Amino acid sequence: MQILKNFYEKYINSRKVAPYIFVAPFIIVFLVFYLYPMISTIIMSFQEIGFGEPKFVGLENYRDLFNVHYKNALLTSTNYTFWTILVLVPLPIVLAVLLNSDKTKFTNFFRSSIFMPALTSVIVAGMFFRYAFGEQASTLANSIIGVFGLEPITWLQNSIPAMIALVVLCVWRWLGVNIIYFLSGLQSIPEEIYEAADIDGASSWDKFKYITIPSLKPVIIYVITISVFGGYKMFAESYAYWQTATPNDIGMTIVSYIYQTGFNNFNMGFASAIGITLLLIVLIVNIIQLNLFGLFKKGEQ
Amino acid sequence: MSKNKIQVTAIILVLSFFAFFALAPFFFMLISSFKPGDQIIKNGISASIDFDIMSFQNYKTLFTERSGIYLHWYKNSVLITTIQTAAAVFLSSWVGYGLAVYEFKGKNLIFILVLVLMMVPIEILILPLYKLSITLGILDSYAGVILPFIVPPVAVFFFRQFAVGLPTELIDAARIDGASEFAIFFKIMMPLMKPAFGAMIILQAMFSWNAFVWPLIVLRSNENFTLPIGLASLITPYGNSYDMLFSGAVISVVPIIILFMFKQNSFISGLTVGGVKG
Numbered sequence: 001m002q003i004l005k006n007f008y009e010k011y012i013n014s015r016k017v018a019p020y021i022f023v024a025p026f027i028i029v030f031l032v033f034y035l036y037p038m039i040s041t042i043i044m045s046f047q048e049i050g051f052g053e054p055k056f057v058g059l060e061n062y063r064d065l066f067n068v069h070y071k072n073a074l075l076t077s078t079n080y081t082f083w084t085i086l087v088l089v090p091l092p093i094v095l096a097v098l099l100n101s102d103k104t105k106f107t108n109f110f111r112s113s114i115f116m117p118a119l120t121s122v123i124v125a126g127m128f129f130r131y132a133f134g135e136q137a138s139t140l141a142n143s144i145i146g147v148f149g150l151e152p153i154t155w156l157q158n159s160i161p162a163m164i165a166l167v168v169l170c171v172w173r174w175l176g177v178n179i180i181y182f183l184s185g186l187q188s189i190p191e192e193i194y195e196a197a198d199i200d201g202a203s204s205w206d207k208f209k210y211i212t213i214p215s216l217k218p219v220i221i222y223v224i225t226i227s228v229f230g231g232y233k234m235f236a237e238s239y240a241y242w243q244t245a246t247p248n249d250i251g252m253t254i255v256s257y258i259y260q261t262g263f264n265n266f267n268m269g270f271a272s273a274i275g276i277t278l279l280l281i282v283l284i285v286n287i288i289q290l291n292l293f294g295l296f297k298k299g300e301q
Numbered sequence: 302m303s304k305n306k307i308q309v310t311a312i313i314l315v316l317s318f319f320a321f322f323a324l325a326p327f328f329f330m331l332i333s334s335f336k337p338g339d340q341i342i343k344n345g346i347s348a349s350i351d352f353d354i355m356s357f358q359n360y361k362t363l364f365t366e367r368s369g370i371y372l373h374w375y376k377n378s379v380l381i382t383t384i385q386t387a388a389a390v391f392l393s394s395w396v397g398y399g400l401a402v403y404e405f406k407g408k409n410l411i412f413i414l415v416l417v418l419m420m421v422p423i424e425i426l427i428l429p430l431y432k433l434s435i436t437l438g439i440l441d442s443y444a445g446v447i448l449p450f451i452v453p454p455v456a457v458f459f460f461r462q463f464a465v466g467l468p469t470e471l472i473d474a475a476r477i478d479g480a481s482e483f484a485i486f487f488k489i490m491m492p493l494m495k496p497a498f499g500a501m502i503i504l505q506a507m508f509s510w511n512a513f514v515w516p517l518i519v520l521r522s523n524e525n526f527t528l529p530i531g532l533a534s535l536i537t538p539y540g541n542s543y544d545m546l547f548s549g550a551v552i553s554v555v556p557i558i559i560l561f562m563f564k565q566n567s568f569i570s571g572l573t574v575g576g577v578k579g
Contacts, residue, residue: 014404019481022399023411025392026452028561033449036431043427063370098316103309106316110564113320116327118572119557121511123529124550127536128330140329143348172326173440177318234420236513242535255424255514262428263518271332275425286420 010140044272049157054269061273070274072249073257076163080253083167084222088178093220095175096182111183115176125173126240130156133165141165154243158203162250169237178223183221225289232281235259256277325427334551335357338543343430359548366542371549373524374531377443378553381527382509389502389509392452394494397460398486403471412461418454427518434519441521449515455506459571463497464490503564504571509556528553
């Protein structure tokens with residue numbers, strides 16, 4: 001017992017060893033659930049995995065990437081990322097500025113209401129929009145465009161309307177969250193800068209352009225970065241709308257393609273190769289983002 | 302009207318439009334939950350409110366349909382959310398604290414790993430993780446859902462940032478009094494990190510309650526599904542039990558909304574620190 005106690009006092013509880021006991025859970029999870037799967041997916045991407053033993057096939061899976069489905073998936077994910085950023089950066093900035101203005105009343109009510117959709121799961125939200133974007137003339141989406149004199153659309157069976165439906169779902173769920181990011185950015189801008197601008201006779205637009213936007217730059221970069229990640233890894237939204245393979249790959253994202261290839265067609269080797277390309281996209285974006293932030297500086301603060 | 306008044310009205314109008322855009326789907330979801338399910342599947346969701354076809358029948362089916370499968374899903378969601386949240390929050394506070402207060406070899410490398418992993422979407426790893434869970438024998442189980450996310454990098458980062466600001470004099474004083482390193486964490490520092498716990502518990506609970514991609518892969522049998530997976534299984538072409546679709550959805554959202562009403566600020570401070578999307 002005494003030996004055990006000494007051992008504890010001398011080693012486990014020492015300031016040399018204790019830190020490693022604190023970080024151990026992270027290291028274990030990293031090794032088992034990130035590093036090992038990462039390595040095994042790289043290996044699988046060079047194999048043909050059927051029902052027998054995996055067979056080494058070199059770059060064949062990567063050569064298979066040059067097919068129309070992969071191109072469609074890449075295009076869908078890229079378009080989705082592009083459009084969600086195009087809406088979900090400027091719009092929440094404007095709304096955050098409005099919410100932050102002292103002329104605005106009921107700020108809390110508006111902020112909470114617009115935030116509420118973020119509480120729902122993608123599936124619940126997706127189910128709602130799937131049927132709201134139904135093809136019948138009476139559905140919500142078709143009655144709204146009907147007000148503008150447009151004919152009913154079969155939303156989820158055509159590529160452009162389908163993309164609109166995906167972006168609307170994303171905007172609905174994320175608008176409030178991005179507003180919160182920009183609001184916290186706005187609140188860190190010192191009041192005196194605006195007062196000084198007032199003395200110089202700056203207009204509201206000038207203040208927005210020369211003070212607000214430049215001050216929000218780090219938040220803008222951050223929001224764009226997480227939107228790129230979110231955009232390229234998007235899957236659940238597409239799953240909620242379509243579940244399985246669609247004609248002309250409508251709404252099929254890179255991750256949907258991985259899912260269909262791996263779990264519906266059991267072609268794990270090829271699915272891994274697709275996964276690796278997604279990993280590369282994420283890595284490149286990560287490096288660009290870290291550079292924009294000045295190599296880890298932001299994280300150290 | 303003065304220029305100022307016009308401005309104020311315009312702002313309110315714009316914000317009201319977006320508040321309406323945000324809230325209307327909740328309203329229509331509620332309305333849909335009272336309509337016969339096959340009608341929604343056939344006709345989609347419309348703005349019509351027809352009291353003749355609306356009833357509480359859909360809510361009754363939640364208890365009866367397929368011998369109460371919905372209650373199974375609910376139970377699974379509650380248990381998984383509770384276990385995952387408790388474990389993830391405790392372990393990430395443990396790791397985050399270690400990263401914040403100690404100097405040791407490899408510390409910077411680990412911190413950079415945390416930052417990078419925060420950004421790695423788990424979706425890339427679903428295939429190898431699936432194979433791994435077969436090897437580990439945790440496929441189709443609570444452990445399978447929970448274990449890969451038991452130390453979320455986002456939460457580690459959050460606690461690390463919080464713990465950096467803790468007063469180190471307290472640690473030194475406790476050491477002089479002969480407290481062990483771990484006793485210092487449990488007895489002195491953990492209580493000081495209480496605000497961080499509030500935000501992270503809520504964020505993790507929401508994340509866990511709504512988690513979709515990984516549970517979809519790892520959960521295989523119907524009675525082990527969580528709510529999002531169960532609800533998604535209803536909309537497949539081979540699905541039946543359409544009556545449960547929207548009543549089930551409404552009941553699944555209610556707990557989070559109630560939590561939000563009471564703990565708004567924790568939701569918001571949790572979200573602004575971690576870049577959580579998806």
